[in-house]
Amino acid sequence: MAYTVVGKSVTRVDAVAKVTGKAKYTDDFSERDMLVGKILHSPYAHAIVKSIDVSKAKALPGVEAVLTYKDLPEIRYATAMPGVIEAIATDEVDVAELKYGTAGHPFSLDESHRDKEDRYILTQKARFVGDNIAAVVATDALIASKALKLIEVEYEVLEALTSTDAALKEGAPLIHDDCERNILASGGYAIGNLEEALKESDHVIEGEYETSIVQHCHMENQVSHAYVDSDRRIVIMTSTQIPHIVRRIVAQSLGISWGRVRVIKPYVGGGFGNKQDVCIEPLNVAMSLAVGGRPVKLELSREEAMIDTRTRHAFKFKIKTGINNDGKINGIHITAVSNTGAYASHGHSIASSGGGKFRYLYPTKALKYDPITVYTNLPVAGAMRGYGTPQIFFAFESHIEDIAKKLKMDPIEIRKKNLVEVGHVDLLSKNKIMSCSIRECIDKGRELIKWDAKKALYKEQTGDKRRGLGMACFSYASGTYPVALELAGARIVMNQDGSVQLQLGATEIGQGSDTVFAQMVAEVLGIPMYMVHVISTQDTDITPFDTGSYASRQTYVSGMAVEKAALEVKEKVLAFANRMTDIPAHLLDIKDQFVVFKDSGEQVIALEVVAMQSYYDRVNAQPITSDVSNNARINAIPYGVTFAEVEVDIKTGKIKILEIFNVHDSGKIVNPLLAEGQVHGGVSMAIGYALSEQLLFDEKTGKPLNNNLLDYKLPTIMDTPVIGAAFVEKEDPTGPFGVKSLGEPPIVSPAPAIRNAVFDATDVAFNRIPMNPQRVFEKFKETGLI
Incomplete structure (x- = not known):
């Protein structure tokens, strides 16, 4: 279908504001006499607070409040603001006993489907280095930092379990008393008769693969401020991906009704899943309540954010695959151990999600x-771009490459033999594959990287620098x-000049969703982009x-609501035009700011005239608006492939990416330039994941060794090749x-x-990432290549 605005590389609606510095982020807002909050983090990975003395900190001039786990039962009564006790303390709940979950998932009416509630705002038992033991509220950041040093804590230090192997060991101490063997959750799925499928196979091939803990490293650290307003409600301004969920979780964490919380999300400086978790807002609100509802700002430093927010789950996989001589896979058995760190956060849903998305390919x-x-006694793992899928596809796409090598088969052809077909219905989710262009993606990538010619060129290599080609699907x-x-949900209001305001619950966090939604509205309503004002x-x-x-x-789910709202506005415009002209609405359309005849395109009446009439007609006035919600009970499966060419320095272990192409079947591309930007960002993150990034910890103590941007090796522009997007x-x-x-998808x-x-x-097969020079060099020595 031919579109006017959709499919075009229009300029981002927020581009000018961001480039000129006019865009306002959380830290750009302030309240009068705003106080500053700071957190005392545990220096031990596993310890019980035996005693805590805050008297010296409280005595420091400028300190307004010091909080520990002991203060939380009284936190709702600690404020002096009139009416707050009645407004906040409506239920007899002991806040000290209030555990809550932090994962940014929709609430479920089914209790068994809710996230694990294992977190306290402040804790008496530290479960990782960085856990929140106490907090200070002061008039400025310097005083707050000084006060933290005056808090005296006596700890009973427990054994630190810094790996899943240690946590699972018989007799290991329990990190949470209600989880036997420190297992948060288990349980996957089974399709067909695996034992029979393996018996029927000509080969049964096994492999083990491992991924590491990495961090999102978004530019804007977690930051929020909170206060109690004149209506005695809690207001939080925060950098988040999930404002409506923050509202619910903050209320749950304090045992108050959800309607007493208001959350405002301004521009966000990146999230990548880290801000799909409610990390700091409950504590920020507790700080405000401790000082009578006055505004308190809580902002994490980079060092804090890298350990006291969320990380990507590290996984260990064992894979057993039954395959025939012709390359047809009969059965697959995958076992996975996921390291969720000290608290559940998104927990087992990460492992479940990766295993679910994997089913749609083979x-x-x-x-x-x-x-x-x-x-384990490590920082909490949560959502990160890809949500378990980069881990499982690293394992299986490496495994299928190993199989191709053992069977001396072409790695592309072995995949093509097993790829899904249109019409396939997943037995567990019941999702049906309605479109699938993975084969075309493979063909395009193969051509772009000149696979066949380079494969022939690199067939017999010697010397210290060697080149190779690889590919992987998702x-x-x-x-x-x-x-x-x-x-x-989406809301559209048409102005008197025919322009519209578009208001969304969907959050723009840098990915460009506001722009593509504006394109959708402009397309449906026949108006230029500048006439769509996105809030x-x-x-x-x-x-x-x-x-x-x-x-x-x-774009898919919220886009349905946007399209639905725009179509409703269009229907109302044409109905109003019908009342004005007596031309039946079904004969009309909107194009280039005019109501036109659908068949001929002949102009009937200007959109602006219809809009003005809808506001001021003395008989029929009714401004044209729509306010809709859409419950999407369907899913579309995107596919794609990456082709990479590398040069490996045998002597140093340095891997250089010469070319990389990321090819996607993502349906219609609404904005090609934005889509290319998404690919560049995702591939760049994946390069770091593959070659350099890893959060490191002392194996005995759990202390972080590189929670800063100097020692944590993010790829720089010098490490990033030209990235091909198709x-x-x-x-x-x-x-x-x-x-x-x-x-x-670009990161998978x-x-x-x-x-x-x-x-x-x-x-040489590397079954663990990152493949940094030291690890590569050591593997080359082990295999005799050096």
């Missing part, structure tokens, strides 16, 4: 997935259905309900304008593609 007769998620999803609710700030008192920015759901556009019938997701397949290219170049 359907087999039998597939068994056995994941467990384990508590499947993903467009949202979370049927696992979780996919509700999104980017979300406010839970005002904006429509939307669960937030995660799961690559916005798309195979085939519209999916389920999505608005035929879209499928694109936000997270580059790491295994790079690993497979290194394998091709050196004949």
Whole structure:
């Protein structure tokens, strides 16, 4: 279908504001006489607070409050603001006993489907280095920092369990008393008869693979401020992906009704999943309540943010695959151990999600997935771009490469033999594959990187520098259905000149969703982009309900609500034009700011005239608006592939990426330039994941060794090659304008593609990432290459 605005690389609606510095982030806002909060973090990975003395800190001039776990039962009564006791303390709840979950998932009416509640605002038992023991509220940051040093804590230090192996060991201390063997959760799925499928196979091939803990490193650290307003309600301004969920979790953490909390989200300086978690807001609110509802700002330093927010789950995989001589896979058995750190956060849903999205790529007769998620005394793992999928695809796409090598088969052909077909229905989710261009993606990537010519060129290599090619495929999803609710809202108000305001619950966090939504509205209403005014700030008192920015759901799920709202406005415009002209509405359309005849395009009446009439007609006045919600009970599966060419320096272990192409089947691309930007960002993150990034900890104590941007090795511009982005556009019938997701998919397949290219170049298989020079060098020595 031919579109006017959709499919065009229009300028981002927030571009000028961000480039000129006019965009206001959380830290740019202030309240009168705002106080500053600071946190005392545990220096021990596993310890009980035996005693805590805050008298010296309280005595320091400028300190307004000092909080420990002991103060929380009284926190609602500690404020002197009139009426707050009646407003806040409506239930007889002992706040000290209030545990809550922090994961940014929609609330479930089914208790068994809710996130694990294992967190306290402040804790008596530290479970990782960085856990929150106490907090100070002061008139400025310097005084607050001084006060932290005056707090005297006596700890009973316990054994630190810094690996899943240690946590699972018989007799290991329990990190949480209600979790036997420190297992947060287990349970996957089984399809078909695995034992029979393996018996029928000509080969049964096994492999073990491991990924590491990494951090999001978004530019803007977690920051918020909170206060009690004149209506005796709690107001929080925060940098978050999930304002409506923050509202609910803060209320749960304090045992108050949800309607007493208001959350405002301004511009966000990146999140990548880290801000799909409620990390600091409950404590920030507790700080405000401790000083009578006065405004308190809480901002984490980079060092704090790298250990006291969230990380990516590290995984260990064991894979057993039954395959025939012709390359057809009969059965797969995957066991996975996920390290969730000290608290559940998103917990087992990460392992479950990765195993779920994996099913859409290589359907087999039998597939068994056995994941467990384990508590350790390390920083909390949560959502991070890809949500478990980069881990499982690193493992399996490396594994299938190993199989191809053992069977002396072409790595592309072995994948093609097993790829999904359109019409396939997943046996567990019941999601049906309505569009799939993975084969075309492979063909395009193969051509772009000149696979065949380079394979021949690099066949017989010697010397210290060797080159190789690798590829890896992926499947993903467009949202979370049927696992979780996919509700999104949109509101459109037409102004007197025919322009519109678009208000969304969906959160723009840098990915460009506000722009593509504006394009959708402009397309439906036949107006130029500049006439669509997107309200980017979300406010839970005002904006429509939307669960937030995660799961690559916005363009697909929230886009359904936007399209629905725009179509309703269009219908109302044409109905009003019908009353004005007596021309039947079904004969009319809107194009270039005019109501026109649908068939001929002949102009009937200016849109502005209709809009003005809707406001001021003395008989028929009714401003044209729409306010809709859409509950998406469907999912579209995006596909894609990464092709990589590398040069490996045998003597130093240095891996250089020469070329990399990330090719996507994401349905209709609404904005090609923005889509390319998403690919560049995702691939860049994946390169760090593959080659350099890893949070390191002392194995005995759990102390972080590199929680700063000097020692944590993010790729710089010097480490980043020219990234090739390509798309195979085939519209999916389920999505608005035929879209499928694109936000997270770019990060999924580059790491295994790079690993497979290194394998091709050196004949050495790296089954653990990152493949940094030291690890590569040591492996080369171990295998005799050096």
